[in-house]
Amino acid sequence: MTAQHPPEDVIIVDDDSAVRETLSIVFTRAGYQVVCFAEGSAFLAVARSRTPACIILDVHIPGKSGLDILKELNAQDYPTPIFIMSGKGDIAMAVDAIKSGALDFIEKPFRGREVLARVREAIDATHRRSAPGRAPMNFPGREPLTRREQDVLACIVEGASNKDTAVRLGISPRTIEVHRARIMEKLGAKNAIDLIRIVMSEGRPRV
DSSP: OOOOOOOOEEEEEOSOHHHHHHHHHHHHHTTOEEEEESSHHHHHHHHHHOOOSEEEEESSOSSSOHHHHHHHHTTTTOSSOEEEEEOGGGHHHHHHHHHTTOOEEEESSOOHHHHHHHHHHHHHHHHHHTSSOOOOEEOTTSOOOOHHHHHHHHHHHTTOOHHHHHHHHTOOHHHHHHHHHHHHHHHTOSSHHHHHHHHHHHOEEOO
16 A cells, blocks of 8 residues: 555635635645644644744734735745735835745736645645755855855756756746745845856855
């Protein structure tokens, strides 16, 4: 007999019951175990005690905002991909969320099957990144890169385009552009060639 793996958990945090219900149906039918929250406090308690496969977090929820929760959860080092969900007028806020550790953002209104596909890609990419591979790099005297920026940098060094990097990491190309700009800023690179020079001359494997 083939061993049966337990279903992976997906956590949805949104104060809109219709959004929670729609996403619950989509992910449950796809074989995931879904846990929903209408506000952030109860979610934070669960997120600190268990590691789900993915989290979908609305930026506007009662009490703590999605950005506050990302910071309190220390999303930069949280092992699970976190999608921030936002309306069209919240793009700047979504970019701030990415800088605070969110993997990517889902724009409302959305199509359930597209959200499912993106979450699957993100979960698969997380599993691939957890396998042994390239060691993270330190750059003495420069601002440290986050884990996700390290992933993007590794793809840049390998010559991958933004589109290829997005597919490999399960992130949208415009989010790759945000990470790329942050990497350039942190390392003081003027352009892509200068960035590679800095990596080759200053990068040290993180111990």
